[in-house]
Amino acid sequence: MSVFPFxxxxxxxxxxxxxxxRATKSYISKGEADITLVEIExxxxxxxxxxxxxxxxxxxxxxxYATDGIKTVTVRITTDGAPVTSTxxxxxxxxxxxYLFSTDQELKTHETDILKYVPEGYNTFKYVHRESQTQMLExxxxxxxxxxxxxxxxxxxxxxxxxxxxxxxxxxxxxxFSDLSTMIGDYFSGKEAEYREWALESRQKAIMKxxxxxxxxxxxxxxVDITWRRLNRV
Numbered sequence: 001m002s003v004f005p006f007x008x009x010x011x012x013x014x015x016x017x018x019x020x021x022r023a024t025k026s027y028i029s030k031g032e033a034d035i036t037l038v039e040i041e042x043x044x045x046x047x048x049x050x051x052x053x054x055x056x057x058x059x060x061x062x063x064x065y066a067t068d069g070i071k072t073v074t075v076r077i078t079t080d081g082a083p084v085t086s087t088x089x090x091x092x093x094x095x096x097x098x099y100l101f102s103t104d105q106e107l108k109t110h111e112t113d114i115l116k117y118v119p120e121g122y123n124t125f126k127y128v129h130r131e132s133q134t135q136m137l138e139x140x141x142x143x144x145x146x147x148x149x150x151x152x153x154x155x156x157x158x159x160x161x162x163x164x165x166x167x168x169x170x171x172x173x174x175x176x177f178s179d180l181s182t183m184i185g186d187y188f189s190g191k192e193a194e195y196r197e198w199a200l201e202s203r204q205k206a207i208m209k210x211x212x213x214x215x216x217x218x219x220x221x222x223x224v225d226i227t228w229r230r231l232n233r234v
Contacts (some may be wrong), residue, residue, distance in 0.1 A: 002028070002029045002032065002084075003026075003028050003029075003032060003035075003077050003079055003084040004026060004027050004028065004029070004084075004086075005023060005026045005075040005076065005077045005084055005085060005086035006023065006025040006026045006027070006075070006086065007021065007022070007023060007073055007075050007086055007087075007088040008021075008022040008023075008024070008025060009021045009022060009073060009088065009090060010090065010127055011090065011091065012090070012091045012092075012093060012098075012130060013064075013065065013090060013091070013092050013093070013127075014092070014093055014094070014095060014098045014126055015064075015065055015066065015067065015068050015092055015093070015094050015095065016064055016065070016066065017064055017122075017123070017124055017126050018062055018063070018064045018121070018122055018123040018124070019062070019063060019064065019121065019122060019127070020060055020061070020062050020063075020120070020121025020122070021040055021042060021060060021061045021062075021063060021073055021075075022059065022060045023038055023040060023051065023059040023060065023075040023077075024056050024057060024059045024060060026038065026056075026059065026075060026077055026086075028077075028079065032079055033079040033080035033081070034079060035052075035077055035078070035079055036052075036078055036079060036080070037050065037052055037076075037077070037078040037083075038050070038051050038052045038059045038075070038076075038077055038078075039051065039052075039075070039076045039077075039078075039083075040059075040060075040061040040073070040074070040075055040076075041073070041074040041075075041076070042061060042063045042065075042071070042073055043065065043071045043072065043073070044071075044072045044074070048074070048076055049061055060121070062121055065092045067092070068092050068093055068094045068097065069092055070089050070090070070091055070092075071089065071090045071091075071092055072087050072088070072089055072090075073087065073088045073089070073090055074086070074087045075087075098126075098130070099133075099155050099156065099161075100126065100129040100130060100133060100168075101129065101132065101133050101136070101155075101158070101161055101164050101165055101167075101168035102129050102132065102165055102168035102169040102172055103129070104124050104125050104126070104129075106165070106169050107125065107169060107172060107173060107176075110169070110173060111173065114173070114176065117176060117180060119179075125172065125176060128172050128175050128176055129168065129172050131172075131175060132168045132171040132172045132175060133155055133168065135171065136164060136167060136168060136171065136203075137152060137153050137154070137155065138152070139203070140153055141153065145210070146212075147212050147213065147214060148212050148213045148214075153210065153212075156211065156214075156216075157210045157211045157212065157214075158208075158210065158211075159209045159210065159211055159217070159218050160209045163208055163209065164203075164208070166202040167199060167202040167203045169202075170195045170198040170199035170202050171195075171199040173191075173195040173199075174192055174195040174196045174199050177189070177191040177192040177195060178192045
């Protein structure tokens with residue numbers, strides 16, 4: 001007989017940005033006494049918060065951190081014996097360190113009511129902008145653009161964000177409408193296809209100023225010509 005706490009949440013968040021910590025997939029084995037208490041501690045030392053509610057659907061906590069750093073989230077579950085806990089580390093970044101390539105305000109220049117689609121547990125689309133950033137760097141890696149050691153570029157290699165801002169904006173809109181789409185040919189899938197094409201066009205840059213040697217600046221010869229390389233769809 002055993003108790004199995006389980007934590008689902010974002011691995012990276014930004015200071016003062018709402019996110020959701022879920023314990024809804026926690027469970028007990030057959031023969032174990034019923035769960036009587038589910039608690040979440042969003043950061044070590046903050047204290048546990050009772051999220052038991054009326055059903056497992058209530059086992060979540062919406063939160064935001066006031067400071068950056070590595071935060072240890074703990075879920076604690078009690079049946080008829082000693083409580084059982086599970087922990088997970090979340091990286092919380094400042095806005096500067098997060099270094100996202102686009103913003104929600106920029107999304108609104110194309111879709112004025114886009115923020116009404118922010119899902120429960122969030123109050124911004126920063127988590128989608130962050131995924132766009134990850135996929136953009138992956139896209140560069142797939143066409144052979146690496147640092148001087150042959151490693152995948154980090155976000156800090158992008159010196160001039162204005163060169164990738166439009167790409168990030170359209171890619172983020174593509175991902176948002178992809179999540180909203182429920183069937184091929186619906187309104188949201190049409191929007192996804194539209195922004196997919198715009199994102200593809202936006203990354204057709206002749207030159208990108210990239211810091212390939214990690215010295216924090218663009219040295220002579222570090223402007224990368226990507227127009228001739230094959231660009232796979234994201």
